[in-house]
Amino acid sequence: EQQEEDVLRELRLFLRNITERLSLDRRFKAFTKPVDIEEVPDYILVIKKPMDLSTLLTNIDESKYVTVGKFMSDADLIWRNALEYNPDSDPMDRHIRHRAYALKDTIRAIIRDELDEEFERVCEEIRESR
Ligand SMILES: Cc1noc(C)c1-c1cc(NS(=O)(=O)c2ccccc2)cc(C(=O)O)c1
Numbered sequence: 551e552q553q554e555e556d557v558l559r560e561l562r563l564f565l566r567n568i569t570e571r572l573s574l575d576r577r578f579k580a581f582t583k584p585v586d587i588e589e590v591p592d593y594i595l596v597i598k599k600p601m602d603l604s605t606l607l608t609n610i611d612e613s614k615y616v617t618v619g620k621f622m623s624d625a626d627l628i629w630r631n632a633l634e635y636n637p638d639s640d641p642m643d644r645h646i647r648h649r650a651y652a653l654k655d656t657i658r659a660i661i662r663d664e665l666d667e668e669f670e671r672v673c674e675e676i677r678e679s680r
Pocket residue numbers: 579580581582583584585586587589590631632635636646
């Protein structure tokens with residue numbers, strides 16, 4: 551009913567705000583768009599579920615996330631994929647891994663500081679009721 555739509559709208563605003571802030575951070579430029587298959591042809595052979603910040607934003611707009619937890623699983627794919635595809639000790643791989651870990655820590659710090667547990671519990675109840 552209307553209250554549920556109000557909660558889901560507030561969730562979309564919260565998640566859009568986080569995603570846009572991450573996209574503005576220069577450290578995360580390589581995570582803003584899907585990895586370019588022309589540039590990195592074997593990427594989709596290695597990475598089963600590509601994810602990036604612009605795709606997160608589209609998913610939010612399409613009401614794909616009913617809880618912060620569902621959003622977090624997709625957001626975590628971004629840095630997990632980067633660690634998986636760039637495991638070597640050469641400087642380029644190390645550089646993208648440092649940014650992947652910075653993304654992981656930044657997402658968790660924002661959620662810990664800004665997500666109201668009671669709000670997430672209400673979102674979980676809506677998910678279970680659907
Ligand atoms: C991400 C990612 N995961 O594996 C790799 C490898 C990367 C990655 C991919 C690219 N090149 S790209 O054309 O696919 C692109 C450019 C700008 C925004 C988004 C993607 C650049 C870099 C970089 O560090 O600059 C990293």
